[in-house]
Amino acid sequence: MLSVLRRVDRLGLTLSLASALALVLLPLVNLQPNRILPGQGVALSQLWQQNSFLIFLPLFLLALLSATFSRWLWPRLMISAAALLLLIIALGNSTTLLLEDQPPFARVSLGSGFWTLLLLLGLLMTDALIKLKMAPLPRLALVAIYLGAIFALLASGLWDQISLMLEYHNQERFWQQGGRHLVLVAGSILPALLIGVPLGIRCHRSPRVRAAILPVLSLLQTIPSLAMFGLLMIPLSLLATSFPLLSEFGIRGIGAAPALLALFLYSLLPIVSNTAAGFDGLDPAVLQAAKGMGMSRRQRLWQVELPLALPVMLSGLRIVLTMNIGLVAVAGLIGGGGYGTYIFQGLGQTATDLVLLGTLPTILLAFIAAMAIDTLIALTQRETR
Amino acid sequence: MIELNNLTRSFGDHKAVDNLNLKVETGEICALIGTSGCGKSTTLKMINRLIEPSSGTVLIDGEDIRNQPPEQLRRKIGYAIQGVGLFPHRSVYENIATVPRLLGWSSEQIDARVHELLDLLKMDFDSFAHRKPSRLSGGEQQRIGVARALAAKPDLMLMDEPFGALDPLTRERLQLELKQIQKLLGITIILVTHDIEEAIRLADRIAVMDGGKLLQQATPEELLRNPREGFVSNLVGGEERALRLLSLRSISDLMEPAECFELNAATPSIEASATLRDALARQIWQQSPVLRVTGENGDTCGAISMERLLSLGQRPE
Numbered sequence: 001m002l003s004v005l006r007r008v009d010r011l012g013l014t015l016s017l018a019s020a021l022a023l024v025l026l027p028l029v030n031l032q033p034n035r036i037l038p039g040q041g042v043a044l045s046q047l048w049q050q051n052s053f054l055i056f057l058p059l060f061l062l063a064l065l066s067a068t069f070s071r072w073l074w075p076r077l078m079i080s081a082a083a084l085l086l087l088i089i090a091l092g093n094s095t096t097l098l099l100e101d102q103p104p105f106a107r108v109s110l111g112s113g114f115w116t117l118l119l120l121l122g123l124l125m126t127d128a129l130i131k132l133k134m135a136p137l138p139r140l141a142l143v144a145i146y147l148g149a150i151f152a153l154l155a156s157g158l159w160d161q162i163s164l165m166l167e168y169h170n171q172e173r174f175w176q177q178g179g180r181h182l183v184l185v186a187g188s189i190l191p192a193l194l195i196g197v198p199l200g201i202r203c204h205r206s207p208r209v210r211a212a213i214l215p216v217l218s219l220l221q222t223i224p225s226l227a228m229f230g231l232l233m234i235p236l237s238l239l240a241t242s243f244p245l246l247s248e249f250g251i252r253g254i255g256a257a258p259a260l261l262a263l264f265l266y267s268l269l270p271i272v273s274n275t276a277a278g279f280d281g282l283d284p285a286v287l288q289a290a291k292g293m294g295m296s297r298r299q300r301l302w303q304v305e306l307p308l309a310l311p312v313m314l315s316g317l318r319i320v321l322t323m324n325i326g327l328v329a330v331a332g333l334i335g336g337g338g339y340g341t342y343i344f345q346g347l348g349q350t351a352t353d354l355v356l357l358g359t360l361p362t363i364l365l366a367f368i369a370a371m372a373i374d375t376l377i378a379l380t381q382r383e384t385r
Numbered sequence: 386m387i388e389l390n391n392l393t394r395s396f397g398d399h400k401a402v403d404n405l406n407l408k409v410e411t412g413e414i415c416a417l418i419g420t421s422g423c424g425k426s427t428t429l430k431m432i433n434r435l436i437e438p439s440s441g442t443v444l445i446d447g448e449d450i451r452n453q454p455p456e457q458l459r460r461k462i463g464y465a466i467q468g469v470g471l472f473p474h475r476s477v478y479e480n481i482a483t484v485p486r487l488l489g490w491s492s493e494q495i496d497a498r499v500h501e502l503l504d505l506l507k508m509d510f511d512s513f514a515h516r517k518p519s520r521l522s523g524g525e526q527q528r529i530g531v532a533r534a535l536a537a538k539p540d541l542m543l544m545d546e547p548f549g550a551l552d553p554l555t556r557e558r559l560q561l562e563l564k565q566i567q568k569l570l571g572i573t574i575i576l577v578t579h580d581i582e583e584a585i586r587l588a589d590r591i592a593v594m595d596g597g598k599l600l601q602q603a604t605p606e607e608l609l610r611n612p613r614e615g616f617v618s619n620l621v622g623g624e625e626r627a628l629r630l631l632s633l634r635s636i637s638d639l640m641e642p643a644e645c646f647e648l649n650a651a652t653p654s655i656e657a658s659a660t661l662r663d664a665l666a667r668q669i670w671q672q673s674p675v676l677r678v679t680g681e682n683g684d685t686c687g688a689i690s691m692e693r694l695l696s697l698g699q700r701p702e
């Protein structure tokens with residue numbers, strides 16, 4: 001008995017108990033009379049006549065047991081991954097059944113139970129994935145394949161009856177908005193990199209430059225995003241009214257221009273300070289050797305300093321990327337476009353699923369960006385090992 | 386030939402190097418020795434213009450080093466740095482290839498050179514060439530540091546404590562290897578050290594520095610026999626000098642014909658290439674005042690007596 005107890009994985013046990021409770025106590029889906037009105041939670045007992053639930057439930061139990069007791073990480077990962085996929089399939093299958101004798105405007109929306117399970121299973125998988133200590137590229141590939149599988153399920157029309165997907169099909173410009181979101185992120189980060197990296201190097205070389213620049217950038221960072229948008233709208237709209245030509249190019253008080261400018265300003269601090277930190281951390285013996293062997297200033301920069309400072313600089317980029325993907329959503333409020341547009345439209349119409357249609361892709365983008373940069377950091381660090 | 390003329394370098398009002406004059410002949414090893422902070426590294430760095438002198442000149446083969454751009458000068462001078470400073474993101478191969486690449490050698494030339502150097506330093510190409518420096522031991526890193534400095538076949542090498550922080554055995558082996566390589570290639574080496582044993586073992590000429598000033602420069606033997614009063618004589622050691630003097634010469638210099646002694650089968654033997662210090666140690670250890678001296682093939686080629694050793698190591702009048 002004691003030996004069994006000792007083998008218990010505490011984190012696994014906690015997550016498993018929480019998952020089991022969530023499945024029993026929280027509704028997986030809600031039945032709404034229409035798009036706006038809040039719905040009624042659907043109990044698990046109403047769902048499990050569905051065949052696919054009969055497969056999901058034992059697999060779910062197995063996932064929880066393996067998370068609690070198993071030292072074998074691969075089964076842990078695979079079983080919880082399969083359980084989540086089956087949950088998606090089971091929910092998709094049960095919607096038709098639930099909507100059978102409902103009025104035409106009725107909708108099935110995802111309930112708190114589903115979101116909780118998504119989170120907890122996600123944590124179980126992440127935990128197993130971290131403990132597996134895979135090489136960075138295979139790990140990225142594994143996550144990509146799994147996300148691909150979920151996308152394939154959604155694209156197959158399995159969830160087309162579910163409110164979130166109905167909202168998706170109502171939005172013809174969903175993918176364009178995604179593109180716009182990314183353009184705004186890239187449009188703010190690229191200039192920030194072009195200016196921030198040289199500035200960071202300057203800060204590393206001269207304490208005076210550092211003392212002058214970093215406090216200003218930190219101050220900028222503390223301005224809340226909406227206040228920053230507001231602050232920038234005034235001078236930009238003044239500019240646009242005095243030079244109408246500028247507004248032809250999109251430089252107006254409202255829209256993408258203030259958003260881009262604000263995000264650019266926010267991005268500077270992490271990029272500058274991490275670049276400076278990366279260069280500060282270089283081994284003086286290595287730099288001396290590079291110089292003593294006759295490398296020119298430019299050769300030292302490109303062949304020695306930048307490659308060695310890269311991991312620290314990339315962790316700055318990671319901060320900026322995830323931060324800006326989130327902030328671009330806020331820019332939706334001032335007409336900047338991107339997924340934020342759905343969030344604010346949804347809030348206006350009190351249509352929760354439209355809000356989700358904006359939030360979920362934003363979170364997913366941030367997740368993918370963070371994961372991709374982590375892979376890059378791991379690869380560049382492995383270079384020096 | 387390297388000439389340092391009235392070389393001075395101040396940092397603020399502190400003179401790290403103070404009016405230093407030194408000549409190093411081509412093909413010599415010159416050791417700069419002194420306590421920590423006495424200006425050895427500063428002197429060395431003024432030779433490859435990592436530090437510019439406040440006043441004075443450095444001539445290499447009669448030409449002022451300021452006549453060429455520092456990068457070009459440095460590519461011609463091998464530099465092994467205090468603390469090694471291998472590039473952690475590059476393989477051993479790429480580290481060694483650094484200067485040849487800067488000089489635009491072809492990849493075949495570079496490949497041949499890397500093979501040659503690893504061979505010279507007795508490191509197996511297949512097991513070392515593609516490792517990252519972090520996967521080498523400290524001694525291996527220092528060897529690669531030396532190989533990297535030798536890569537572009539420099540006529541002059543500057544070495545700043547190339548064997549610091551090594552265990553005595555590895556240190557001694559690397560010193561011998563360096564000496565062999567230097568003889569083989571006929572290069573000039575200026576070597577910074579704070580270890581008098583290392584200086585005596587390696588150098589043809591020793592320059593003793595203290596507080597930025599050159600106190601004395603001489604061959605090891607001269608330095609041991611006639612050190613200047615004060616710092617230098619403390620450095621070369623009081624009575625230990627006797628043993629150090631013995632370590633400068635090999636047995637073949639001092640041995641006598643075997644016929645002068647009554648050698649029998651029980652007489653211990655020693656190779657002719659060993660130092661006189663080794664001979665004395667063996668005589669004491671084996672309690673035998675005479676040793677049989679053997680040549681490379683193991684045949685007896687002479688004998689050495691303790692009496693003779695004692696007379697050589699005695700205090701000069």
Ligand SMILES: Nc1ncnc2c1ncn2[C@@H]1O[C@H](COP(=O)(O)OP(=O)(O)OP(=O)(O)O)[C@@H](O)[C@H]1O
Nearest residue numbers: 396401419420421422423424425426427428467579
């Ligand atoms: N860039 C510099 N700025 C100011 N002072 C310096 C600088 N470089 C060296 N010094 C000073 O010059 C003196 C000589 O330094 P150097 O590095 O030449 O010593 P060293 O003989 O090589 O000592 P060690 O054996 O510890 O390496 C020291 O007092 C040092 O503090």
Ligand SMILES: [Mg+2]
Nearest residue numbers: 425426467545
């Ligand atoms: Mg030094």
